[in-house]
Amino acid sequence: MFWASYCLAALALVLAWPVPIALSRAKWPARSPFTALVLWQAIALAGGLSMIGAMLTWGLEPLGPNLIDALRGLGNILLNGAPATTLGLVHVFALSAAVLLTAHLLFTLLLTYYRIRRSRNRHRDMLTLLSSPSATRPATVVINHPTPVAYCLPGGARSVTVLSDGLLDMLSDDELSAVLTHEKAHLAQHHHLLLWAFAAWRAALPWLPTSQLAQQSVNELIEMLADDDALAQVPSETLVRAVAIVGTGAAPTDRGIPAPAVSTPLLGSPDELEQLGTVHRLSRLLTPQPPLPAWQRTAVLILSGLLLAVPTTLLVAPGIV
Known part of the structure; x- marks a missing residue:
């Protein structure tokens, strides 16, 4: 998983900066808004998965050749008190960062939902009166x-x-x-x-x-x-x-x-x-x-699927890198 963490980090960096900037400046999304929306969602999901995955695989690298085996090893340490001598300080830091980032993203998602829901309820009450x-x-x-x-x-x-x-x-x-x-x-x-x-x-x-x-x-x-x-x-x-x-x-x-x-x-x-x-x-x-040609729309949709498949494969496929 050593190289997987580097590949995931590189993918996260690309999806966090140059790719969104290029897509936001592109002219073709106006010709196929639905296709562009699918691509934006794939970029966001793959970017978040890559950021978390890079830290997770780096932290778990000493515990197994792939994510599943490494998680079993981590569970053995946490639940059964197995020795954790293979985990260095940098690995513990990476695991903690992955957990904190995941919790932050999920908490922000729920908090945003709560704030939007509360704002809509207030707005609905005002509309009832006005x-x-x-x-x-x-x-x-x-x-x-x-x-x-x-x-x-x-x-x-x-x-x-x-x-x-x-x-x-x-x-x-x-x-x-x-x-x-x-x-x-x-x-x-x-x-x-x-x-x-x-x-x-x-x-x-x-x-x-x-x-x-x-x-x-x-x-x-x-x-x-x-x-x-x-x-x-x-x-x-x-x-x-x-x-x-x-x-x-x-x-x-x-x-x-x-x-x-x-x-x-x-x-x-x-x-x-x-x-x-x-x-x-x-x-x-x-x-x-004119609308985007069908083959171009299909190509963008395939690319969107690949964006999600690549970090998932890097995380779970044993010995891929």
């Missing part, structure tokens, strides 16, 4: 606010779409249909689960710049997926106007669609990143590109 059910649209509530607002609040059978009076005043019936289809797509495809997972990754590793890149990219991709659902119901021009109104907070003028004036930093404030995402969505809708 909104009224739509008379014509099921599972939709309307808040009294002049700014055009549209979003969905997940909650299983209690999921709702929230609209503002300002939005209803600005949108035509077709544009409103596009917005509702977009928001329902978020709920039907359970995008909130992806947002939870990548928010937890960023919270667990805030010192890693690529965790923010991954979260922002995933946010944009799920918006594109929901846009694609809306495009099946309304013309692209209608969706463009609706996205512009919601994204800019103003109705389009006769001179064209107002574009948010934002800078384009690698890492910006939440407001800047949200506006930048709107710019990317409008650009994609105004200048549509």
Whole structure:
């Protein structure tokens, strides 16, 4: 397992820095958002598994030729009091780091879920007081606010779409249909689960710049997926106007669609990143590109599977390296 730990460490480094940066700058994800989302998930899972696996295999290396045998040896030490003379200080440190990182990631995942759940419950309570059910649209509530607002609040059978009076005043019936289809797509495809997972990754590793890149990219991709659902119901021009109104907070003028004036930093404030995402969505809708060819989508999906298979194989296959 000596070389396995080095291979896992190298894989973790590659997946933590150059690969996410390259993917966040690539143009092809807009042509196949679903495929890109699968790849982002594979990168996150394989990266975490490689980080933990590198420390685990390094720490267990004196106890066996593979993970299974080494874990048996560790269990014999912990449960049966077998001598631990083969484990040096560096191995104990590596094992402790692997356990602590695993606990940190799991705890952050659960803590993020708890915070999101609590925030949604508070938001739902506020909506109960400040909104009224739509008379014509099921599972939709309307808040009294002049700014055009549209979003969905997940909650299983209690999921709702929230609209503002300002939005209803600005949108035509077709544009409103596009917005509702977009928001329902978020709920039907359970995008909130992806947002939870990548928010937890960023919270667990805030010192890693690529965790923010991954979260922002995933946010944009799920918006594109929901846009694609809306495009099946309304013309692209209608969706463009609706996205512009919601994204800019103003109705389009006769001179064209107002574009948010934002800078384009690698890492910006939440407001800047949200506006930048709107710019990317409008650009994609105004200048549509052909879908990614089937063979390229298949290649990316195979690559995603390999990203998960490689660290798993390095961990459990006896004597592979």
